[in-house]
Amino acid sequence: MYAMQYRITLPADYDMNVIRHRVETKGPLLDDFPGLGLKAYAISERGVDGATVNAYAPFYLWAAPDAMHRFLWGPGFQGLVQDFGRPVVEHWPGLALARGRAAAAVPRAATRHTETVPAGADPAGAVEGAVQELRRRADADGVHSTAVAIDPRGWELVHFTLWEHAAPRAEPGDRYQVLHLSAPGLDALPEGRQW
Template sequence: MIAMQYSFTLPADYDMGIIDRRIAEKGHLLDNYPHLRFKAYLSARRTDATRSRDNLYAPFYLWDDVEGLNNFLGGDGFAGVSGAFGRPQVKSWFVWQAFVSPDVSQAAFATREIAPVDASIPLGERRKQESGRVLRDGEDNGILASVAGFEPATWTVVRFRLWAAEQPEQADEATRIYRVGHMSLPK
């Protein structure tokens, strides 16, 4: 599996209703998309519970394989997003472990943390730690999905969670909180 995210930072006075309408009108287009485990349509506002410093549109994807990712990035949907907002930097991570609840469509909030990989800990040990965290997350009724992945160019891990309700985690440079506008899922 491969996790992927891109993000658009929007002006402070941007009408985020535009993003909400875009998600409402286009979100269903990736429902049942081949090789897609889920797409979480994410946004954050400077003025709401996400406690974001910026207005953001930042969808997060969990792909079964690279074929789905390549088909999406080379297709009309991504061309449309790029045409509307500019071509973004696309972050991707090799997934070490993922948990997706059957109730994931009920996700209301998401958190995403990017953390450096400490060189003093063997990578295999770090993978076990992160995978164990995901498995423990699967036992928490409030967590509807959890993903841990690794990016070797920057030696970072991603910890992504989808929540049924708002979480008290503090948004900072490493952790972002988002609202979920739509979940695209397989049937």
């Protein structure tokens, strides 16, 4: 499993209905994309749920890197580049995935929380702790699914969770609205540890 996200920050006065329309018309195009576990069409809207900026920030889980490459070098992503410029695409090896009690619901919110593994910490222990945290988070009310990935270059853990409704106020990290979920291969992604 591979996780991926790009975040396009938009002007403070940007009409977010442009993004809503884009997702409404183009989102279903990935509903059957081979190798895609899920794509959460996430946005933050300035002044909504604590967001300080407008942003389009979709998050992906891929079954394998070849599917991710087909998307990045294909017409869908090239259209985004033409419309918004080339964003930085963050991508990470996936560590674990868990489905929550609300897995049958359509998620309407997401959170992304990152944490750096301290320089003196055992990375294997930090990863095991993140996997345990994933299991705890999956049991929380309203969780659709949750994943954890790692950037071994900077030793940063990335926790991404989809929520049936708004995330609890105590949930750390960036908060997003989810406008659409393409999940053609979510059921095929193995739950639990990815090694």
